[in-house]
Amino acid sequence: MSSPIQPVRIKSFVPDAENQSSSGPELVEKHSSLIGSGTGHWADRIFGGAMLLAALSVLAIVLLILTQLYWQSELSIHQFGWKFFTTSNWDPVAGDFGALPFIYGTLVSSFLALLMAAPLGIGVAIFMNEMCPRPLRTPFSYLVELLAAIPSVIYGLWGMFVLVPIMRNYVQPFLAAHFGWTGFFSGPMYGIGMLPASVILAIMVVPFISSITREVMLAVPQPQREAALALGATRWEMLRIGVLRNARIGIMGGIVLALGRALGETMAVTMLIGNRPEIAKSLFAPGYTMASVIANEFSEATDNLYLSALVEIGLALFLVTIVVNILAQGLIWSITRGNTVRAN
Amino acid sequence: MKNQSHMRRYLVDHLATGLSWLAAVLVLVPLLAIFSYLVYRGIGSLDWAFFTQIPKPVGEHGGGMANAIIGSAVILGIGSLIGVPLGIGSGVYLAEYGRGRLGDAVRFTADVLNGIPSIVMGIAVYALIVIRQKHFSAFAGGFALGIMMVPTIARATEEMLLMVPSALREAALGLGIPKWRTTISIALRTASAGIITGIMLAFARVAGETAPLLFTAFGNSFWNMNPNQPTAALPLQIYTYANSPYDEWHRIAWAGALVLVILIVAAVTAVRVVASRGVLKGSH
16 A cells, blocks of 8 residues: 555654653754754644645636636527527527537547547557567557647648648549448548548547557456466457457547547647538538637637637537546546556 | 368457557558658758747748747746646645545546646636736736646646655654655655656647637737737647648748657657656666
């Protein structure tokens, strides 16, 4: 156990003001610089209070964000009610606001991103934990860490100048020719739109999925693997039966955590998605997300209702990401908890 | 029959191995593509002017991002002044005092705060500071980045403090040293390398943030040394220039992106080097 000692026990060891005068004053005198000449008791309280205040500031910050968002969006909440989330008119001039196209764009781009990122992230985690030659392990995990550290705006910049032309000239014509019949890959090929935004999002969330997956795979007890191997399983069978099956809830947690990131991702998506409030079946078409409409239109919002509607989108995003994150933490915790319990 | 199923099983095994290698390669491709393209487009524009001049008007050749680099430094400085003490303080509380319900609540809230989209942080700070002050400022931008640093630093501090053996604390307390002194001079000091690592990670994370600065620091094309006024920032300037239709501005955006990435990679690398040497004093 590495937990610090209980404060109650400490008190009996620290001589307080009364004890000092009665028991061994010479000794106390000698070490008075350490004891703080009897002010330790007071200083302890002040120090503990300051640390408590810092910890409470975390609660205060979240509460502050919530109340500020609510107050600023009150106008729009009263004006539109629940209709705000089910209608798709976005007309700042007429003062009519419905957030459905943005919700649609956010959900579709995040879902597509996870569709690509989940297998990739799990594959990378398996590679790093089980397949990677030992000398390559450290450099490889360093590179994946860098992938997570690249700022969103740089993903966007690269996407605009590299990914979009590749999409327009190679990927989209190919998809249109072979899968055009599905209806998902048709219409004019701008390059920008839902597809490149989802691809860049997928690249951005892979490190989240792989790092959580690695962690929960490591939390699976070693005897599970040994038992599978002893029964004659191949390495993949051992992973599938002994590890992945036990870790699957935690891996789900990693994917949900990545969903939380993807829902709120702003800059790269704003630069690539095309920013048109439309609900289109084709993934070639431009779209809009909740985060990118805020980024794009917030500084243009001149009247109060417009501003309030944008803040309400922010409030919705805030609440949704909180729910998603709580869900993710719960799923991950349900796997790793067993680990910490055993470790004690 | 038996032999056939044996073959199939080994084939599946090899297939799975191959797929996991493929996934690893697929993840490295965009990373290397981004880095090499950044260097290719950016290195040529990294000249003296880039670091010393402010943006030139449209149509004029040259100019740089000096004001944005200084602006970013100011905003990040303000952010650190807010984020580091609050983060370390809450970390100390969680590790040394926070065994009960309140500790759990703070830990949980820190995770929630960590997951809040940065754009939402931007509009919340806009509502809190910019609307009241009626103007954008480096203070508002720094505040937004500062509160984003708190959860990362708090959890890193907590983790590192919990790694400090309690025997060290008991020894200090046994000598009659008060708890506050033990925490600062023994526990925090022993864990300092690890805590600095956490601070640098938090710093690297917010250094590239653009979304929270859009409506707080706002950006500025000129020199501004007053932190109470709209201030330029490197990521903001990259965003503005990338979205412009001018080649000259694109050129400078790439140079800015290269500088930003070099800074962040340096921070992440330093963190790894420190962490690999052992995060506790005396452990290596």
